[in-house]
Amino acid sequence: MDGILNICKPAGLTSHDLLEQVRKISGIRKSGHAGTLDPFASGVMIVLSGEARKASRLFIGLDKEYRALICLGALSDTLDSTGRIEPTNALQPTESKISQVVKSFKGDYRHLVPDYSAKKIDGKKFYEIKREGGTPPQRIQESEIYEIEIEKIDYPLLEIRVRCSSGTYIRALARDIGGNLSTGAYLKELSRISVGSFYLKNSVIPEDYKKGYTPLGEALKSFPNITLNSSAASRLKHGIGFSENDILEKNGNISTGVFPAYSEGGELIALVEKENDNFRARRVFNL
Template identity: 45%
Template sequence: MDDVCGILVVDKKIGVTSHDVVARVRKNFGVKKVGHAGTLDPNATGVLVLLLGKFTKMSGIFLNQDKEYTAVVKLGERTESGDSDGKVVSERPVTVKEKEIRAVVLGFKGESEQVPPMFSAKKVKGKKLYDLARKGLSVKREPNIINIKEIEVTRIDLPHVGIRVACGKGTYIRQIADDMGEKLGCGAHLTELRRIRSGDFTLSRAIPFDALENMDAERFSESIIRI
């Protein structure tokens, strides 16, 4: 399938990297040119847009498109990584009221500055921040201008808070979770993250990652979106 060209939308499962998904498509279907339009952390799930063939040259277009997520934030614990993988660095009682939580969450809407977390794939002087963070190093990061188009609380079951976020490029949801904890005065970290939309591509068009294992060439070809 060297000449395959188009888009494949995959529902990435927890525990696999975005590169694992790319490698699976290369190996199982013989597609040489495969890229993706925005990394998902290993512990995140959901929409991963794969670019096949000549579409890899248009990665910049797809990377710049808005994305939408659902997430669960745990209040009362701050971790070094901003998610449940990291060591807990502070614990505080959760005494905030629901109306305070909703007000803080809604306060993220619009344009603002966000400092990228150390545990991220962003590069500083050619080095990925998470590589430095794993060595116990911390470097100065310049803030990015981000744009939260939509944000809402979907459920509150303390200490857990569910949120939905539609945002522009370069937004780190784990940093929103960390900032929520700071604003509420109790600390917080991200426990679940699912991307439900990337650009115009939603979960309804996504193939489960495990389905790629036994998919035949015909079904694979039918699953490719050709624009």
């Protein structure tokens, strides 16, 4: 089974533990995931089975959408509900002020990476450094928030929906919203409702993994891709590159980055990358 599993992660389970559940139930030992979710969070987790692991960088880079429940008027040392919570006794802002501040985060978002995060330095995750009594270095993360909408205000609770680029820390967003409101805030609940074209409404529990399966060739069609003539397709199977003249069809922008190449018959062959006027194989699939 070489493809994508759209699995629903419940709150309270680590991404690693969920992946082990999928491996045990499905018998697919060669599998990985395209981005973790914090243990307290729930929602879409993309599991890559078999040859799909070779395309992990594409799926990790997909846009995400979240529904977040933020608690204003309090702080958490982990920026979420698992940490030590301390009230700030701040004055309650008006709903108009809350709306104004939330909407101001749409666009480019430069934020400080949380100390309790899976960000790595010298092979060690930030949260590991923190739990050992150390202080992780300050790192600025750059991302983009495409949409941010208020779903409900019931102070001190604020529910928002966010569609953003990969690499956005929603715990940091909660912290920064609270900071701009001068109330403090932490992330109380988080649900990831989509990763690219994979939606929570279509995600399944590990026991139903077959129902959440998309073959790799089909899943990669959502990315910019090309179709090659038979001669180039045959060479590419052996890792040999090709030229622009070998391309029969282009779908999307293929001028930068890595993208899938298919045969004229629709067979997925490899991930390729443009190099000057030619194209080279980055990862060849064995399907």
